[in-house]
Amino acid sequence: MPFNRWTWLALCLALAPAAHASSQLALDKGCMGCHGNPPQKKAPTFAQLAVDYARHANDPGADVRLAEQLRARHVFGSIRAHETLTPDSALTLVRWIIHGAP
Numbered sequence: 001m002p003f004n005r006w007t008w009l010a011l012c013l014a015l016a017p018a019a020h021a022s023s024q025l026a027l028d029k030g031c032m033g034c035h036g037n038p039p040q041k042k043a044p045t046f047a048q049l050a051v052d053y054a055r056h057a058n059d060p061g062a063d064v065r066l067a068e069q070l071r072a073r074h075v076f077g078s079i080r081a082h083e084t085l086t087p088d089s090a091l092t093l094v095r096w097i098i099h100g101a102p
């Protein structure tokens with residue numbers, strides 16, 4: 001199939017619901033309480049995190065590593081919302097952030 005505007009349209013239609021599902025997940029998990037706009041408790045916004053995490057986009061395995069780190073991290077003074085994530089949810093959310101979040 002030639003890569004024309006219909007390919008783009010198909011791609012956008014295919015990817016939009018996935019991105020929407022992830023931002024809904026962030027909302028459901030209470031992430032927006034701190035990472036929303038305006039951010040609370042000295043948390044970076046997801047847009048800021050996305051800028052930082054973009055450097056991992058071409059690093060295979062980074063998503064898994066970052067998701068584990070997020071769930072395990074007590075360095076930040078125990079953030080329950082991070083630590084109570086399931087491995088699946090953490091991975092979905094980290095991938096969402098790596099690919100630009102909001």
Ligand code: HEC
Binds near residue numbers: 029066
């Ligand atoms: C109680 C407030 C709070 C909530 C709720 C919260 N976070 Fe955070 N989060 C923080 C703070 C504060 C930091 C920054 C810690 C630092 O860099 O010192 C952070 C950092 C992060 C980071 C960066 C970690 C890194 O690699 O440096 C990610 C990713 C993240 N949060 C994702 C989430 C997700 C996903 C949720 C929802 C499940 C969530 N956070 C809920 C406060 C919160």
